Amino acid sequence: MSTFAENINQICKLKGTKLTTLVKGCGYSSSKTTAINRGSIPSEKQLIKFAEKLNCSVKDFFADTTSERNDYYSNEEKLLVEGYRNMPNSHKHKLLAYFYELLELEKE
Structure with a gap:
């Protein structure tokens, strides 16, 4: 099972960006990136902002398998x-x- 950090980093990679760029683009400090990579789960408000910026669903951050994320693209x-x-x-x-x-x- 993938962790939240693994999933969001993979989605960022698929979208051609990095987690730090996403976090800063949403108005948060780079310390948020460190917290996520250490296992912290952002607030609901933050998750929604990240999903909007990445043009994906919040549930994509919690997908169990890589194939679920790969199915995101038609x-x-x-x-x-x-x-x-x-x-x-x-x-x-x-x-x-x-x-x-x-x-x-x-x-x-």
């Missing part, structure tokens, strides 16, 4: 990431420009 999301990683930079820039354009359209 097949479409995995395909998009894999395709993006294999694109030449010129295509990546075009895709991102189109992506930002779509986000703006959603705001209207």
Whole structure:
């Protein structure tokens, strides 16, 4: 069974960040990172902030297995990431420009 610290660190890694960056980005000091890595479980309010920042569910922090966390991404999301990683930079820039354009359209 995975610990909370192992899970949150793994989720951070999957999301391309580090626990310290997450903690500081939520307005807490780096001592919170040390406390988590030593076994402390953050408050409900802090857990919610972390989940929002990582775009995941609080329950993901308490998943029993790695496979449960890996199922977080849909097949479409995995395909998009894999395709993006294999694109030449010129295509990546075009895709991102189109992506930002779509986000703006959603705001209207």
